[in-house]
Amino acid sequence: MKYTQLGRTGLKVSRLVLGTMNFGPQTDEPTSHSIMDAALDAGLNFFDTANVYGWGDDKGRTEEIIGSWFAQGGGRRDKTVLATKVYANMAGDGQEPWPNHDRLSALNIRRAVEASLTRLRTDHIDLYQFHHVDRNTPFEEIWQAVDVLIQQGKVLYAGSSNFPGYKIAQANETAARRGMVGLVSEQCLYNLAERRAEMEVIPAAREYGLGVIPWSPLHGGLLGGVIKKESEGGRRASGRSADALANTSVRAQVQAYEDLLDKHGLAPGETALAWLLTRPGVTGPIVGPRTPEQLHSALRALELELSEELLTGLEEIFPGPGASPEAFAW
Template identity: 75%
Template sequence: MEYTQLGRTGLKVSRIVLGTMNFGPHTDETHSHAIMDAALEAGVNFFDTSNTYGGPEHRGRTETIIGNWLSRGGERRRDKIVLATKVYGHVGANGTQWPNHDKLSAYNVRRAVDASLKRLQTDRIDLYQFHHVDRNTPVDEIWQALDTLVQQGKILYAGSSNFPGWKIAQTNEAARRRGSLGLVSEQCIYNLFERRAEMEVIPAAQEYGLGVIPWSPLHGGLLGGILKKDGYGTRRGSGLGAETLALPGVRERIQAYEDLLDKHGLAPGEVALAWLLTRPGVTGPIVGPRTAEQLTGALRAAELTLGDEVLTALEEIFPPVGPAPEAFAW
């Protein structure tokens, strides 16, 4: 396994990120633990989750599954991984939602981090990520809460998820005024099919020294061999791949993609992940295996080198949108 530094920090993380969204809703605790065992054995040290993962009726369950795994490995297991989770959505029992139990107010951030620490059975969260933009909470309030958590040792770094480029800039400029480290990573949807992040999000991340962590690297299974039904389908449960395939012109592009890789004897899902590893600013894609076998396929992508002929053909099938403002103006 290769490692890289997370953005401008000194933190070293694996170039494959273990996503845990399937733990609970699609993969039971025993098999989830087996996947984490296999990932750690393979050298994957970057684990990503969220306080809302676990299914609509069991939000927080995924963190609990991870916490139980950590508790059975002692301090040595915990110290081998970089643990990332998120805050934004509500995690109320039986759908109960109180007014201050979501978003990024100082009130909710404080209570949410303590709840995550309890479920994860750990004393710290290495990367605490804002799962979405909160348009109603002042940025200075958010940083005041985060700075306090850093001082308390409850979190080490802060990251964003689903932020536009301007929000990355605004948030880090606010941190700079406070003398804070600011955001060190951005987790965004980015893959061969969905390349809009290249317009402004990735340039902003690079300008401010954020590592980019793509989610849905197979676009809901669309890039995982969906026409042959042999893909990994990291977000298959959302139906994103099937819904996108039904759009005009998409099936033809995916057929060309699968035909190209078939010609070169390459697996679609592995190529989609390997392509992301060639992109500037990308720390590593998040893979969300439901089985240990799917994890094995994803790990092969980290060892795959794509030739110039394949890379050029991929650009022709999935052309870039280009950087801003050139993408939409002279």
């Protein structure tokens, strides 16, 4: 396993992040435990979740599955860098949404941390991430709440998710005025087919020393060899991938991608992950396996060395927007 520092911190994390969003909704508890065991066995130590995962009436279920895995002992919690998130409304089953049960008020942050710690069966969260921007709560209040949690030892680091560049700047300038470390990571949508983060989010993250943690590295399966799988009678595209492939220009782009990788004898999904590992500022992409086999496939991306010829070909198929302001100005 390859490791790197998380942004400007001294924390060492694996260059792949185990995403757990499928644990519960698509992957049962025993299989989820097997995947986490296999991840640790491979040296993957960075696990990502969120309080809302499980979704709907089962929100919180994913954290519970991770907590029951920690409870098995064997050093599982000690070996894991645990990241979770706060923002979504977590009112219980049968409860109608109630004020202050969501977003980033000091009250909800306090409530959400305690609930996550209980579900996760741990006394601390290594990386506590703001799942979305809360435009109604000032960063002074957010950092006051986080500072208390850090002093209590319940949270070690704070990160953001889905933040625009200017909010990363606002958050860390406010933290600096309080003498705090501030955000150390940004989890954003970033992959070969969706590169808008390169305009401002990633430059802001690098300027402020945040590690970039891309989510949806295969763009909902679009970069995982979806056309070839369809032609071979395998799993058909669904959801966002199916909608995207209905666009003839997108389908032609994905076909060119698959043809290029076929020429080089490479698997599409593994290559998409390996490409992200070459990008400046990226700590590691989040992989969300539903099965142990999918995890092993993702791990192979760490061993891929992408040639300059291939990187040039990928750039021609999926050109990035470029950094701002050049992306939209002279």
